[in-house]
Amino acid sequence: MPPAGPTLRQWRLGHELRKLRQQAGMSATGAAAQLGVNTANISMIESGRGAISAERLRTLVGVYACADEDLVDALAAMTGGRTRGWWDEYREHLPAALIDVAELEHHAMQLCAVLGMHIPALLQTPDHARALFAQVVPPLRAYEVEHRLAFRIRRQGVVYGSDPKPYRAIIHEAALRMGFGGPDIARAQLRHIAEVSTQENISVRVIPFSKGTFPGNGQPFDYAHGAVRQLDTVQLDVHHGCEFLDSEAQLGKYRTILERMEDCALGTEESRDFINHIAESI
CATH class of the missing domain: 3.30.870 (Endonuclease; Chain A)
Incomplete structure (x- = not known):
């Protein structure tokens, strides 16, 4: 059974999403409302403990008005939850x-x-x-x-x-x-x-x-x-x-x-x- 904690890659994805949210001047509560989820979901994603799909990530960074398409593509490639290596x-x-x-x-x-x-x-x-x-x-x-x-x-x-x-x-x-x-x-x-x-x-x-x-x-x-x-x-x-x-x-x-x-x-x-x-x- 995999450990409960996030991998470094999962943590980094969540960390980058938190930075984008903060740069947009948006609270976790505001982001959750825009995405149609509760605040706990945003917190779990940003801590690396909650998975997010590529499609939902693109929706989320759209809410944050991130125009860097290369960064968005790179973050999307990091989604999907834990994968074993x-x-x-x-x-x-x-x-x-x-x-x-x-x-x-x-x-x-x-x-x-x-x-x-x-x-x-x-x-x-x-x-x-x-x-x-x-x-x-x-x-x-x-x-x-x-x-x-x-x-x-x-x-x-x-x-x-x-x-x-x-x-x-x-x-x-x-x-x-x-x-x-x-x-x-x-x-x-x-x-x-x-x-x-x-x-x-x-x-x-x-x-x-x-x-x-x-x-x-x-x-x-x-x-x-x-x-x-x-x-x-x-x-x-x-x-x-x-x-x-x-x-x-x-x-x-x-x-x-x-x-x-x-x-x-x-x-x-x-x-x-x-x-x-x-x-x-x-």
Whole structure:
């Protein structure tokens, strides 16, 4: 039986509808009257706990006088209530935030990761990932490590599968030299990155120590592009889990950081040579 709480995608749909209502200067009671439902229905939809059809959504945003047809189409595509994905198999075994990350990646149009101290999750080898999980605080049990490892490998299907998404990674040299798991694992990890970076959909660029300071203060983040810019999402890895940011101001900030970090990074070919050089020196 699926959990009672909304998925990240359901929550985001409701959140966007609430923003449109507020921008229209309309109360939940007023919106309910226009739609011919009670206020509780509007509250349930906006909290992500109540489903809404594409047809009714279009009626609702018409009441809000939203003229952005691309946004309306994108929101309509998010309707229909909860749909199960492969990640639902792990809901009883992993923190909810990790499930949200997989759902976010699955529905994104393209993905970008910025890392200062770690290799991006979608580019990690199983041995490298297992070495990282061994350092989790509090310690994970052996079966918990295997659950997380299997989940991470399944997540990587968004960039290695039959219909791979465009993926950009900006990695600081520090992350390439951390050496998690020892020399053999670290060398194999770097060679893996260099190899997959030749795929048409994957771009890996490195910021070397020689560049000095760089924007963002080293905060790692993932940027998931939605069907329209308003539906982009920034995901932050923090000590207590994950945080998801989607306000216009927050998205604008991280877009700027991303652009400036790309300005600091080596080109793709130069980055690949740089990664291979570090691998050979281990």
